[in-house]
Amino acid sequence: MKRHTVIVQGTLAFGMQRAAAAREGDHGRDVSTLPLLGARLVGGFARPADYATLVPIVARALSELAFEELEPVKTRPGMARAVLASLARIWAADIQFDDLRYASARLSDLGRIEAYLHRHLPIGALLPRDLCDRAIAGVAHARATVGNLYFHRLISIDPVWRPLIKALAAVVEITWDAPGTRDRSWFPGTIVPTTSPPSQDLICDVCADPRAEVVEALRWARELLSDGTTQASDIAITSADLGAWDDHMLVLAADAELPIHFASGVSALSTRAGQSCAALADVMINGLSQDRVRRLSLLSPYLSEALPADWMKGIPTEAGLFKPDHWASSFEPLSRSDGSSIAATLMPVLRDLDVGPQAAVRLGETLLRGKSLGLWQEALRLGPAAAIEMTLTSLRIADESDPANNVVWARAADLVGVPRKHMRLIGLSSRSWPRSDGVDPLLPDHVLSERDLADLPRLERDRLAFEVLVSHPDSSVALSRSRRSADGAFLARSALLQRKVTERSLSRTRTPEHAFSEGDRLLARIDDALSLPRIQSVMSCWTDWTRRLDPTPHDGGYRKDHPAVARALNTPQSATSLRRMLRDPLGFVWLRALGMTAPELAVEPLQFDPITFGELVHELLRLAIERIEPIPSLVGATPEEIDNALGAAARDIAERWPLTQAVPPRLLWLDTIDEARRRARRGLTIDERFGPGTRSFSEIPFGNPKSPAERSDPWDERQEVVIGQSGLRLKGRIDRVDVKPDRRSVRISDYKTGTTPRNLRDVILGGGAEVQRALYAIAIKQLIPQASAVIARLIYLDTMGPAANLDGDVLERAEDTLLRFIDIAVEGLRSGVAYPGPDAFAGYNDLRIALPAALDRYRGRKEEGFNAAQQRLVPLWDEP
Incomplete structure (x- = not known):
């Protein structure tokens, strides 16, 4: 040897x-x-x-x-x-x-x-x-x-x-x-000596963008492999720098199921080990929150083994939990046999996470194992712990596949050493190949000349790599470039394409001769795609949405007496669900019958959304009234006593809410409480006294037969409230109820924290959007049968304007009208008539994502048909 x-x-x-x-x-x-x-x-x-x-x-x-x-x-x-x-x-x-x-x-x-x-x-x-x-x-x-x-x-x-x-x-x-x-x-x-073959006539495919270039490269590779003689080891795809194409290649190659070796390695973050490191870095750098800790518990080898799969059961998803103390408090009420062991396992980790980058080494050794721990330690070696998120993005893991029997995706400088029989050079634009010589940030020309520092500058190296690859004997070479960059900037052709090169424009939507994946094949063969049941369903839905004016099964509707709808109607309804039933029957079916909801994990906000702010004001009102009643009572309390009750309620909420809600940072949180306190004070001092001896109650539930609590004052909250001929059961929570001593006169207050409408005094049912006053009045007449005089009022807390009252004949007519339309809506739902109503197209409707994207055109095309199908319900939408 x-x-x-x-x-x-x-x-x-x-x-x-x-x-x-x-x-x-x-x-x-x-x-x-x-x-x-x-x-x-x-x-x-x-x-x-x-x-x-x-x-x-x-x-x-x-x-x-x-x-x-x-x-x-x-x-x-x-x-x-x-x-x-x-x-x-x-x-x-x-x-x-x-x-x-x-x-x-x-x-x-x-x-x-x-x-x-x-x-x-x-x-x-x-x-x-x-x-x-x-x-x-x-x-x-x-x-x-x-x-x-x-x-x-x-x-x-x-x-x-x-x-x-x-x-x-x-x-x-x-x-x-x-x-x-x-x-x-x-x-x-x-x-x-190297002999250069005669220059071959090259063809450069001009593609839409970097992703389209990768798609065309994979189609080219699939075409070569389909001839039965070309081996994967004969094929290479290359560029001067892989950055713009690497992520697309990783995703599309997996979809294509082609044997591709990534010579420069794959991004560490594309692996489970890398994602474990990313989850830990996210919590360590950005702080504790419920969604970050949930993600870490799924990806950390230590936590996934030490904690039960349902360890978060019993902790509300809306809780922010931004501090270790919040987590400790949330573990205390868990009625689980393993609650203490969960706290014992997790609390030390949470306290280390709260320390931040200073505990990076200890956190990695505790929470990570094997490859993930190796990546974490490598990232800490390459940069400071505070910048670990950036460091992790630069880490790459060697591809474990063998380049000797795979298609190779490599840099041109690496491929020069091992050219292949079939090579595709991509990224031949003026920005990408050749690349300009970079200036060393620490060694500019006035310190050390680039000629002395670089034996072969990057620009010259890229030019030489291109010439070597395209002139390699016994190799066929294909070229491609992009018209636009990933961010839409126009890209000119590379200066390397000055030789005899024919450009061929390839449309993104063209029908390829060889598809690189199953999805690409179905796009190329329309008849094959249309034979698939799922594609037939999609095409049928699209046709029904865009071409037909009358309502179709894809617009809503279902068979008569559907059991899911029947179950939804048999459960107690709230004022919110009845409003949706009246103004968006299809949304009612999606939400109540199909359960189309998703958990919303809390993130730390800078300010509350209107709904959460309203809940804060209502909570302040409830706590303040509970402190005032029964002595000295709201009707007998002085302004100072009301202020003291609101102050105590505000302090209680400031400490308790961060344990169950995502609240803004401390200074903004305190300012939010002050604004809520100001509006709550208006709600308690806006109007005249209802009479001596009046009892006031706040946030009073009703119609909940499964409630474990029996409340006899002002009523038993488990008592059923049945409304209309349809026999719907009603449940809810009334913001405030004032009851005179003889229980013959009752005043209901519904507080609103939004902007006061201009025509507030003229609103009775508001087209079905304002139903609380009439619904709660109907409920009061069943809960307090002695009540002969009921006043239902609407109070907006952003101004000092008077409350909008409904009473007497106006209230009775509103009740009758509302019950009649509720019966109509229930009858329509039972018979399978449920199509979008006015609220379906409102900007605040969170179910809009399930409707067609071009919502305005869809509404204009279908609205007449929807109204005809729901003609008995439509008059409600014009009610004042």
Whole structure:
């Protein structure tokens, strides 16, 4: 066996050369890179100092050393990585820090960091220049240790390694298969001449955007694989920089189920281990909240094992839980046998999470395992804990698939070392290929000239990679570029396409000759797609929505006496559900019969939405009235006593609500309470006294037969309230009830925190939108049979205007009208007539997402048909 070594560049070429040696049975072939070759010649436990080893040492050097120019910026995020990148370029260019030609304060600072690295590197880890110098000392043993050298398709060799190569040339034979036409007169060995085939006529596909380019590339790969002779190992897709296409390639390749190897690795965040790290970073950086902790409990290996699957059962989803104390309080009322063990497991973790980035190391060791822990530790080595969210996005994981039997997705610089029979070069726009030479942020031209720093600038390297790939013998090459970037900017063609290249425009919606996935195939073969039941259903729905004027099954409606609707009607109804029944029958079916709701996990708001603010005001009113009644009573209380009751209620809410609700930050929260307190005071002091001895009650429930509490004052809340000929059961909660001592006169108050309408005095039923006063009056007559005089009023708390009262004949007519239309609505629901009403198209309707997207056109096309189908209900919508 004759030993020889093949020198390659990049992990792709490394893996492919090892596979080639295995196929050919070449047991004497060793595959190496230049740093590994140097380490082999040094012997012992010598190794090149890798990136993960150097970054934390550079970070310590920045914190411990004093600098002349870098001092003001040494604590900036990402500074360690920027310094290491500049050092790597200096090392590659073989520039000495004591060279008088390059003397400057900036290089002096970098020289101090290099000296620090020499003192603190682990045993055996060597910097490139030290590795080269020590390898030269062991060149005498090169024939036995490495044998003859063959440099396989390296475009260039950094100056730092050239002294070693010259020393090796005196001991072993050195050959360089050097693609391209650069000047290599310094090389002491044999250069294998490259022959360029006649230039082939190239075709460049012009696609819509980066995603469309990836789609066309996968279609091209599928077409090649379909001929029965081309192997996946014959195909490569490449670009100068993979950034704009990598995410699309990852998603679409999985959809296509094509064997694709990601030579540069896959994003760590695309894996479960990466998502575990991301969930932990989200809580650690952004603070505690219920949704963040829920997500972490699902992804953390420790928490998913230590906690039961339903550990959040009993904790309301609307609770914000932004502090450890909030969590501790939420665990106390859990009536579960494992409640204490859940708190014992989770509370130490929550307290560490509340500490923030300072506890990053401890949190990773506690909550993560295996690959996720490795990624977390790698991210902490590469950057500060406070910036770990950004660091995680830059981490990549090596693709475990073998490039030797897969289609390769790789950078052009890597593919130059292992060109394939079929190659597709994408991203050939003016911005992407070739890329302009970047300016080193720490080594601008006035410090160190780019000509001295870079043996082969990035612009020239990209040009050379393109020429090498398109001129490779025995290879067919396809090209593509995008018209627009991902953000819509226009992209011009690359300057590399000045040679004879024919452009072919490909529409995003074209019918491809070869589809890359099942979805792509169905788009290409309309007849196949239309034969699928789900597509037939979609097409039928679209036709019914857009072409027919009359109501169809896709617009609503169902069979008569549907059991789901019957169950919904047999449950107690609230004023809100009855309003939806009257003004949006289809929405009533979706919500009450089909249960189309989703849990809303709380996030910390800057201000309350109108509904939550209304709940806050109502809670203040309830607590204040409970403190005033029965002594001194609301009718007998002085303004000072009312203010004291509201103050006590506000303090109670300020402490209790954060445990059950998502509230704004503290200062905004206190300001919100003050505004709610102001409006609540208006609700308690707006009107004249109802009479001596009157009792006032706030937030009084009724019609709830399953309630465990029996309330006899002013009524038993379990007593059923039945309304209309349809026999619907009514339940609800009245904001305020004033009852005279003889119980013959009752006044109902419904508080509103929104903006007062201009025509408030004229509103009775408001087209079915304002039903509370009439409904609650009907309920009062059943709950308090003695009541002969009922006043139902509506109070808006944003102004000092008078309340809007309904009583006497006006109230009775409103009750009769409302009951008649409720019976009509129930009859329609039982018979299967349920279509969108006026509220279905309102901006506040959260069920609009289930309606067609072009809602205005849909309403204009269908409204007449909907009104005809629900003609008995339509007159309600015009009621004052």
